[in-house]
Amino acid sequence: MITMDKVLSISNLNIKLHTNCGTIHAVRGINLDIAKGEIHGIVGESGCGKTVSAKAILRLHNDLFTNYSGEIKYDSKSDILKMTNKELMNLRGKYISLIFQDPVQSLNPLLKIGGQITETIRAHSKLNSREAYIKAVSLMEDLGIHPAEERFNQFPFELSGGMLQRVMIAAAISSNPRLLVADEPTTALDVTMQAKILDLFKEIRGKTGMSILFITHNFGVVAEICDRVSVMYAGKIVESGNVKDIFRRPAHPYTKALIESIPKAKQTGKRMIAIPGSPPELSCEIKGCAFAPRCEYAEEKCFSESPREYKISDSHINLCHLKK
Ligand code: SF4
Secondary structure, eight states: OOOSOEEEEEEEEEEEEEETTEEEEEEEEEEEEEETTOEEEEEOOTTSSHHHHHHHHTTOSOGGGEEEEEEEEETTTEEGGGOOHHHHHHHBTTTEEEEOSOHHHHSOTTSOHHHHHHHHHHHTSOOOHHHHHHHHHHHHHHTTOSSHHHHHTOOGGGSOHHHHHHHHHHHHHTTOOSEEEEESTTTTSOHHHHHHHHHHHHHHHHHHOOEEEEEESOHHHHHHHOSEEEEEETTEEEEEEEHHHHHHSOOSHHHHHHHHTSOOGGGTTSOOOOOOSOOOOTTSOOOSOTTGGGOTTOOGGGGTSOOOEEEEETTEEEESSSOO
């Protein structure tokens, strides 16, 4: 299903955010390719730069308080970081869509859900209101929002969290974007609903061939849904590869620690494994490897020299002084 054609290509992306508390170097030189039709996961702890990177793909940060360098190329051609506002408006929703973690926060509580879906449909097509209604109801049926005609006229407070996330997905895919960026879309849901929504993403990819960038802090979710994964730590991608390779042979100590910390069914009665310490402050300069203070394999040079990316195979990249 995955081809070598790229829908998005990020090269040496750096993002500095200017805040009241000083400048935060939130993303520190990441490279990432998303192939057509693949589900690519970005996994890491809170504050590692996952969401900042996702928002940069649609240039959603306030340009006045953000410094970008590097490239984000859509379809191997246009650099999103150089697009004009008019070009960005055309890109957002039509070619690249974004789903946030909390649908309650993302939907307008005063508007009926059907109207919020048709608004998106009409913004990116020439359909009249009747045609947009028919498309919205059909999408809602496909995504399990039953009975669609009745739900169409309900307000967000009348639906459960799982149904609201389906509404968000319906609005996001209504214009058939080539890339869907989903930022922790299942985190606010209970476990049963999480599984259903993950199945829905797989179904959408199967039916439409859409690429999905799936952002999560949960490696279990990555195993469930992704083809490839990039592991982020302190604003850098420290390991990247096929999900099977990363689970079978994780190379970076942080990836290993994340996988070991996934709760297992047979673990009853044992303590859960946690990574000691906490990630570094991204407002301070980081010398050497950012993971060194928490890494059980750290050597002297890890504290002074930044590790370089090296290839374990054509599809597996690691950023660590220990080459295995
Ligand atoms: Fe650990 Fe050193 Fe590798 Fe960093 S470079 S992950 S500190 S071994």
